[in-house]
Amino acid sequence: MSVLVKEPEAIMQSVQGFSEDTVRAHSAARNEPAWMLEFRLNAWRQFEAMPWPSANDEAWRRTRLTGFDIENFKPLAVSSGTVEKADLTGLLQEEINEMDSAASMVFEDSSLRYSVFHAKLSECGVIFADLQSAVREHPDLVQKYFMTEAVKPGLN
Secondary structure (H helix, E strand, O other): OOOOOOOOOOOOOOOOOOOHHHHHHHHHHHOOOOOHHHHHHHHHHHHOOOOOOOOHHHOOOOOOOOOOOOOHHOOOOOOOOOOHHHOOOOOHHHHHHHHOOOEEEEEEEEEEEEEEEEHHHHOOOOOOOOOOHHHHHHHHHHHHOOOOOOOOOOOO
């Protein structure tokens, strides 16, 4: 079963660079509640306090950052909407078919492009959503559980 995902009411604008203003624009474009903006701002402050990774850091040893210019990074790309599975690239279609999973999401430029979720999971009470939709549709659950147990702020 294919599920089309609604875009946020605010139009995502192409913002260049990565700064506290970018974080605020990202949250505003998604019409997020104040608690989510504060969560993002705390994450931004942690990011600013961290040194830039190098090849000497084990976790980053095989990650190539050469050529990545954070000042020209565009984190708020304009989405072209959702698509059906047949509209995805052949490689993505193959990956989805090989996974044979009960649920899958495909993102492009930070926007959800494709989502599939079997109805039986919903009947069992499973919620499967991208963060943007979850904040809008289940704010109480996101605020209570997001980044509190499995992955705590500051770990990644």
